[in-house]
Amino acid sequence: MIGVGIVGYGYWGPNLARAVSESGVARVEMIADMSPDALARAAQRHPAAKLTTDIAELIRAPGVDAVMIATPVHTHFPIARDALRASKHVLVEKPMTDDVAQAIQLVEEAAKRRKVLMVDHTFVYTPAVRAISEMIGAGELGEVYYYDSTRVNLGLFQRDVNVIWDLAVHDFAIVDHLLDQRPVMISASAARFLTGSPENMAQLTVHYDGGAMAHLNVNWLAPVKIRQTLIGGSRKMVVYDDMQTSEKVKVYDRGAMCSADPYEKLVSYRLGDMHAPALRAKEALLTEVEEFVRCIETGATPLTDGLSGLRIVEMLAAASRSVELRGHPVDLTSLKVAS
Amino acid sequence: MIGVGIVGYGYWGPNLARAVSESGVARVEMIADMSPDALARAAQRHPAAKLTTDIAELIRAPGVDAVMIATPVHTHFPIARDALRASKHVLVEKPMTDDVAQAIQLVEEAAKRRKVLMVDHTFVYTPAVRAISEMIGAGELGEVYYYDSTRVNLGLFQRDVNVIWDLAVHDFAIVDHLLDQRPVMISASAARFLTGSPENMAQLTVHYDGGAMAHLNVNWLAPVKIRQTLIGGSRKMVVYDDMQTSEKVKVYDRGAMCSADPYEKLVSYRLGDMHAPALRAKEALLTEVEEFVRCIETGATPLTDGLSGLRIVEMLAAASRSVELRGHPVDLTSLKVAS
Amino acid sequence: MIGVGIVGYGYWGPNLARAVSESGVARVEMIADMSPDALARAAQRHPAAKLTTDIAELIRAPGVDAVMIATPVHTHFPIARDALRASKHVLVEKPMTDDVAQAIQLVEEAAKRRKVLMVDHTFVYTPAVRAISEMIGAGELGEVYYYDSTRVNLGLFQRDVNVIWDLAVHDFAIVDHLLDQRPVMISASAARFLTGSPENMAQLTVHYDGGAMAHLNVNWLAPVKIRQTLIGGSRKMVVYDDMQTSEKVKVYDRGAMCSADPYEKLVSYRLGDMHAPALRAKEALLTEVEEFVRCIETGATPLTDGLSGLRIVEMLAAASRSVELRGHPVDLTSLKVAS
Amino acid sequence: MIGVGIVGYGYWGPNLARAVSESGVARVEMIADMSPDALARAAQRHPAAKLTTDIAELIRAPGVDAVMIATPVHTHFPIARDALRASKHVLVEKPMTDDVAQAIQLVEEAAKRRKVLMVDHTFVYTPAVRAISEMIGAGELGEVYYYDSTRVNLGLFQRDVNVIWDLAVHDFAIVDHLLDQRPVMISASAARFLTGSPENMAQLTVHYDGGAMAHLNVNWLAPVKIRQTLIGGSRKMVVYDDMQTSEKVKVYDRGAMCSADPYEKLVSYRLGDMHAPALRAKEALLTEVEEFVRCIETGATPLTDGLSGLRIVEMLAAASRSVELRGHPVDLTSLKVAS
CATH class of the missing domain: 3.40.50.720 (NAD(P)-binding Rossmann-like Domain)
Incomplete structure (x- = not known):
């Protein structure tokens, strides 16, 4: 043993x-x-x-x-x-x-x-992320368009790291695991509202080489705790709400399609069923x-x-640079590993 | 008449x-x-x-x-x-x-x-925004730190305008009305996932001259309809959820304070009551x-x-420029009206 | 025409x-x-x-x-x-x-x-009840064990009829339509909290000849509006929440089974997926x-x-008798039509 | 110690x-x-x-x-x-x-x-019940009209006791603590849907000598877990939802009043604010x-x-008798302690 x-x-x-x-x-x-x-x-x-x-x-x-x-x-x-x-x-x-x-x-x-x-x-090993990963791997969502996460709550302010290194790191790891695409550009804005403490609110946008976009909203100074992620695909879309005690993952058979025919309506919609898979009970x-x-x-x-850990540190470092540049996008293609 | x-x-x-x-x-x-x-x-x-x-x-x-x-x-x-x-x-x-x-x-x-x-x-005239406006005017929230809005749903794709001109315009008008601060910089990222249609997903960050930050998340291709806004202040914080049939506006007596004493904990928290004011029933x-x-x-x-209308058109135009620059922040201080 | x-x-x-x-x-x-x-x-x-x-x-x-x-x-x-x-x-x-x-x-x-x-x-013609009716008809729920409805809100008090004739009538009609069983006994308790007005709160229990039980909780003096019905079957169970704007009907692949083996655990549970069918958009x-x-x-x-209308009037009349008897169960088998 | x-x-x-x-x-x-x-x-x-x-x-x-x-x-x-x-x-x-x-x-x-x-x-010692008890004691709700509880979930079936002795016991204890009234009559209906196991679903109605009514809905065979209690008073009303992670107790300044004037509308309504007190964090x-x-x-x-424990055993025993009588109300005034 x-x-x-x-x-x-x-x-x-x-x-x-x-x-x-x-x-x-x-x-x-x-x-x-x-x-x-x-x-x-x-x-x-x-x-x-x-x-x-x-x-x-x-x-x-x-x-x-x-x-x-x-x-x-x-x-x-x-x-x-x-x-x-x-x-x-x-x-x-x-x-x-x-x-x-x-x-x-x-x-x-x-x-x-x-x-x-x-x-x-740890999040990569949760039953919810495992289930989503299997769906994406099986092609159930089609092409993944975006990953949009809101991860906000009140506290705990960290003394050494800001909200990006504390909260956005989770989403970077989840997206790194879910998407078979590499990040090419990141843009991050942040604010600190309590003098003398690190940045406590940030928005991050990541563009991927396959066309996907990730958007993260992290905040230590929100009145309520929200852990909600939308994942949009060409075939289906997912709502992953980690605050729910049951039905954390909901899969919607919904989407939009562009018409090729110029005489038709521009976009048509598909509004199908919703399905919430039973998740394993095993602790992550x-x-x-x-x-x-x-x-x-x-x-x-x-x-x-370690390589995925390195990619995520590279993204965190790039996000920090973008924050210093007040949101100026930072190129990720020159990174050793992430690109 | x-x-x-x-x-x-x-x-x-x-x-x-x-x-x-x-x-x-x-x-x-x-x-x-x-x-x-x-x-x-x-x-x-x-x-x-x-x-x-x-x-x-x-x-x-x-x-x-x-x-x-x-x-x-x-x-x-x-x-x-x-x-x-x-x-x-x-x-x-x-x-x-x-x-x-x-x-x-x-x-x-x-x-x-x-x-x-x-x-x-129209949103400026809703009972919910009227109530929030009165609270902020009366100093109930203290200094307003941020306005963070998620406004996503499935459709309707517009043929002529993108999701920023269609959805973010609502939040620009609400913030213009609520905040007694002027925008100084805007950063916007967007993506179009259906070829031949306008951008359908965007994130926008606005920095204000008083230190406040606005963050908007707009999307026409989300599986569910979300209309949720967090407003953080130094004294209280608001959750405004327009999808609720009752209690659209919740006011939380919650917050964080930085300690001046270096031997104390960095930040202390206040976790008080929540209050949902009864809103007028009048149609906006x-x-x-x-x-x-x-x-x-x-x-x-x-x-x-008209002046507020102009400020909002200026912000929309600046957001569009930032999207063309793939998220590069655009200075708003040179604008005729908005700054 | x-x-x-x-x-x-x-x-x-x-x-x-x-x-x-x-x-x-x-x-x-x-x-x-x-x-x-x-x-x-x-x-x-x-x-x-x-x-x-x-x-x-x-x-x-x-x-x-x-x-x-x-x-x-x-x-x-x-x-x-x-x-x-x-x-x-x-x-x-x-x-x-x-x-x-x-x-x-x-x-x-x-x-x-x-x-x-x-x-x-009208409720019988709603997309939600149509969908549930089709599921039960197709045997998807298995044997229907119970129908448990909470139908409460603030007002409107009626001058002439009490809360049973105003609200429970809806559930009587829905159950009459959904269940292929006849009621054999009804027990109803009610209270009036405002002097001079009709009964505004009532609980009703109906036993059916096939073993099913219906339970109705109706109230005009509740602080919030609830329209929630649980339907339990031997194979699947339904939550029908009419206050939801989407996913009014959720079908759970959950249940319990008794073990025949005396050395086993008494009851075992099935915790499967949840499924929310897309409902027709047509007005009832x-x-x-x-x-x-x-x-x-x-x-x-x-x-x-007219016959179903008569059965429902008979049940309403029997419920009223049970209320007069302070909850004493009333036999329905002697009714001309309902039994 | x-x-x-x-x-x-x-x-x-x-x-x-x-x-x-x-x-x-x-x-x-x-x-x-x-x-x-x-x-x-x-x-x-x-x-x-x-x-x-x-x-x-x-x-x-x-x-x-x-x-x-x-x-x-x-x-x-x-x-x-x-x-x-x-x-x-x-x-x-x-x-x-x-x-x-x-x-x-x-x-x-x-x-x-x-x-x-x-x-x-244990429930009597939860921060939620403590807070409600203090409100009622201070007269904030006015006269308490009713206590209406839904306590349902899937399992666990008990081998020896039925759902009344397992779940309704909690509400009996809470009401015994909250109300300064004595029960005079109880009516209970129950059903067992799994052969060989105890009753798994029951509805109970209790009439109190001060005019209040308690209604309990307990079920071991529900697809979802619900722990929701409505408490109606002449001045305010409470929603106590134990499944919420925050805001378990909401107090509504809502109600209805009967008009004494026969030319006026029968009943008028009050729709005021909602207030969710911050609850102590201490474990019950x-x-x-x-x-x-x-x-x-x-x-x-x-x-x-012990006396309150005895009163609750008396109520449980009376409820069991009512179930045997298929819902026939059982008089509680002759009980040694409960009345």
């Missing part, structure tokens, strides 16, 4: 530890955190796990086959690099790094060592841990591998 | 004629349309009105004190100009014109003749006709006068 | 007249009302129709082939009887009468004269007028014929 | 144990369960707690000041009785017993020993444990004391 070392037992680390425990295919071998309180909580929940305040000790521990990193973003790079160099597999929180060059270095390091490098883009994080273990054991490439 | 001539009895003209009839403060004197079928329908509904296929005849008719124009956009300018020159008051469909220079000319013509020039931005169009007649009789300036 | 005489041009009569006009298969020949104001409104909308304050004149007019009755309930019987005796077809507002004996007399009169007697149970009243004309022309029996 | 013994560590027991741990005002002293697996899970979560398979051992343990009982209903009585006789305070799962005589005996036993006897009617179970400890320490009477 794979032995897992978890670095960081603050907000997200306990979830990773629990998922590893419940997975039945891996065990929590060691947990590292700087805070004695955090380690005390870890001891209570995972009495069999070794505990340490020294990350290096965890990385070199022989019982640790794989390292899961749930620390602040700017620390992802050195921890992941050291773990890979110690020939450990790595699952790192999203975003993979806060810098493109570091992301590239991690990808190269993993390739050199033939280790699994996976990024914890459990699916993700199983995927990680499967890739370690078989050498397969994870759905959210 | 004011005598009204209605030009165009297609989709919107019948609504104007009905509202005039029901207002009790004006009468339908004459109706002009090129189509005999349209005039036959007009005769049935308004047996006392004179009918004509000649717009010039309507404009010069002595019993016509005011002309309402409900024809295709590109014809607004010549009809409105001729009516003003014939010393008639004018209410023109939105957008006022499809060209800034023409809009300026109409405003000047109206000023010279001391006639009322009003634009039919009726309120609008009354406003038109009141301004004719008293010389007052309408809420949606 | 069938000539129609409309008796009563108050609240509902204008809708009937409009539907007849728009149907294209009948014409409004004459309109009768006691009120000169009502007749003036009728003249404006239906300039070709003859007008009268004398119902007898309408009934004997040679151009009137069929009489539609939209008057207070206690006047339905004499007007319908006289019309049938004058060999006119009759469409009468719901409920058919306020008395079982009178309802029987109308049915017998219609049979003797071989005239169409139809009751305006138009469908109903066409059905009325079709039955006049072909001798066919309407979906909501 | 109060030492708590928990009997039964199946579905609900772990929640009680967790709440005791988190409360900070009591500790988990001992846990009893017949199943070694359950005790193993208990050991992991509560390493400091003593474990036993012998309930008698738990009851007589000196460190156990209070016993919490989360076992099948038919075992509540002997365990609670023995605990009270051993001079322990008792918190027992709902319903208190399945038999009125046993409930009376527990109440008497607790009174004799001056021990706290409390029933775990935690509030309940604190209440239990407070009553033990101060001798105060809990909100959900």
Whole structure:
């Protein structure tokens, strides 16, 4: 059974530890955190796990086959690099790094060592996104025209990263997974309404080489929580509402067609049935841990591998540049990986 | 009682004629349309009105004190100009014109003749927008940070104008009315997914001189109809959902505040009550006709006068330029009126 | 083309007249009302129709082939009887009468004269109920276990009839149409919270001979408007929400099964997909007028014929008896028609 | 600190144990369960707690000041009785017993020993019900006319109790707490659609001595989960929707009034604002444990004391009798406690 070392037992680390425990295919071998309180909580929940305040000790521990990193973003790079160099597999929180060059270095390091490098883009493993991905793969939506997401709520303001790196990162990962197209241009506008805090509201538009458009609306200062995504295709369209307790994914047999005949009406509409598939009940994080273990054991490439993590960091960096340019579009075709 | 001539009895003209009839403060004197079928329908509904296929005849008719124009956009300018020159008051469909220079000319013509020039931005007269306007005016929301609108549905594709001129025009008019700030920059991205038809999906971001941001998401090719606007203020925030049959406007006593103390948490949150004011039941169009007649009789300036109509045409034109530049922001400070 | 005489041009009569006009298969020949104001409104909308304050004149007019009755309930019987005796077809507002004996007399009169007697149970002709009816007919729901309806709102209090005769009548008509079972017992409780007004809140339970149960919750004094019906079947279940603007009917592939094996869990569950069929856009009243004309022309029996109208009056009368008995169940098997 | 013994560590027991741990005002002293697996899970979560398979051992343990009982209903009585006789305070799962005589005996036993006897009617301690209770207490709703609850979902079918004892028990407890009136009559109809399983659908109507009416609609075989309660008052009305993640409680300033003047309209309506109070975030179970400890320490009477538990058992028993009588109303005035 794979032995897992978890670095960081603050907000997200306990979830990773629990998922590893419940997975039945891996065990929590060691947990590292700087805070004695955090380690005390870890001891209570995972009495069999070794505990340490020294990350290096965890990385070199022989019982640790794989390292899961749930620390602040700017620390992802050195921890992941050291773990890979110690020939450990790595699952790192999203975003993979806060810098493109570091992301590239991690990808190269993993390739050199033939280790699994996976990024914890959890949404990709949710039953809802799995179902949509299968529909698109099967051609059910036809050509995908657009992905339009509203992801707003009140808080939590982050101290270090702005709303793009905190919320838009989810949609970048979902679109990267759903679309078989590459981004060519991104335009982003943002505003900060509380002095001294990072940008808390942003709109992003991404043009893809296949003609698709992604639009993201993210906001930490909205009165209500909205998690709604529209996906338009030439054959069908999807409404994915993550706030619904049931029927999160609705597929509409609706669309419009242009008439070739100049004497006809310009556009005709199709208004068919709606269908909400029953979704698997399995927790995303459990699916993700199983995927990680499967890739370690078989050498397969994870759905959210280092390369996808790098593409997303490139897009985040490009979006940040566009914000600095007050919305000026930024070309993505020159990017090493994303294009 | 004011005598009204209605030009165009297609989709919107019948609504104007009905509202005039029901207002009790004006009468339908004459109706002009090129189509005999349209005039036959007009005769049935308004047996006392004179009918004509000649717009010039309507404009010069002595019993016509005011002309309402409900024809295709590109014809607004010549009809409105001729009516003003014939010393008639004018209410023109939105957008006022499809060209800034023409809009300026109409405003000047109206000023010279001391006639009322009003634009039919109906949403400004809805009970929901009236209520929000009163709240903002009374300082209930505090400083307005943003206006974020999603206005999407399936169809109807227009042949001549794109989705910005068809749908975003509503939000431009609402924001122009609600905010006491001037736009300084606009960035717009759009896509057309049906070859041979105008752009059917667009995102627009407007920065205002007071620091506010407006964000519009408009789309003719969405599976469901959404009419949802978030308005964020420093004291309260509003959700305005026009698809609700009741409680269209919800006011949330929620917000975030930055701590000045560096040892405190960065941001603290306020999660108070929600309040949905009872809205007047009065139809917007009726309120609008009354406003038109009141301004004719008293010389007052309408809420949606020619100048506001011009500002909105300027913003639409700037948005179109930004779309041509694939999202490149367009400066609005050099605009004659809008800035 | 069938000539129609409309008796009563108050609240509902204008809708009937409009539907007849728009149907294209009948014409409004004459309109009768006691009120000169009502007749003036009728003249404006239906300039070709003859007008009268004398119902007898309408009934004997040679151009009137069929009489539609939209008057207070206690006047339905004499007007319908006289019309049938004058060999006119009759469409009468719901409920058919306020008395079982009178309802029987109308049915017998219609049979003797071989005239169409139809009751305006409009809901039966809505696209939503048509769709559900077709599903049940095709066996899609399996055995129907229950019909559970909540029909509440604020007002309008009626002066003459209580909430059962005003609101529950709709559900009685829908269930009568949907279920191929006969009612055997009814239990009803009601309360009046405003002194001097009729009962404004009631719960009704009906047991059917096939084992199904209907439950109705009707209330004129609810803060919000709810029109929600659950229909449970052995194979599928339906949620019919008439307040939704789209997806009024949702079909759930869900259910429970009892295990025969005593060592197994008692009950197992099926949690499958949800499906919302696209509904026809046709107005119910138009469908109903066409059905009325079709039955006049072909001798066919309407979906909501006099016999169904009688069954519903019998159920209303039995419910009223149960209310008087403070909820004591009333046997329906002795009823002439309903059982 | 109060030492708590928990009997039964199946579905609900772990929640009680967790709440005791988190409360900070009591500790988990001992846990009893017949199943070694359950005790193993208990050991992991509560390493400091003593474990036993012998309930008698738990009851007589000196460190156990209070016993919490989360076992099948038919075992509540002997365990609670023995605990009270051993001079322990008792918190027992709902319903208190399945038999009125046993409930009376527990109440008497607790009174004799001056021990706290409390029933775990958790809903009474939810922030939503607390807020509604405070409103009613402050007279905000005026005279309460009715309580109308829909509590339906798919499963879980219980083997031993029917849907009334499983679901309606919640509403009985809430109404018992909210209304300052006593029930005088109950009428209940039920049906079982799966052979061999208990009744899974029921409607209950309760008349109160102050004129109020309660109506409950409970169902285990509904396609969707609904937890919606309408509460009508003479001044305001409440919609309490427990499925909402925010705004569970909405207060409508709406109502109807009867006119005394016979020349006026019968009833006039008031359509005012809606208000959704911010609710405390505190978990109900935690509030309940604190209440239990407070009553033990101060001798105060809990909100959900043994007498209220007895009243609810009496109502459940009366409802069962009415079901046997196929809906025949059952008089409650002769009940020892409820009337």
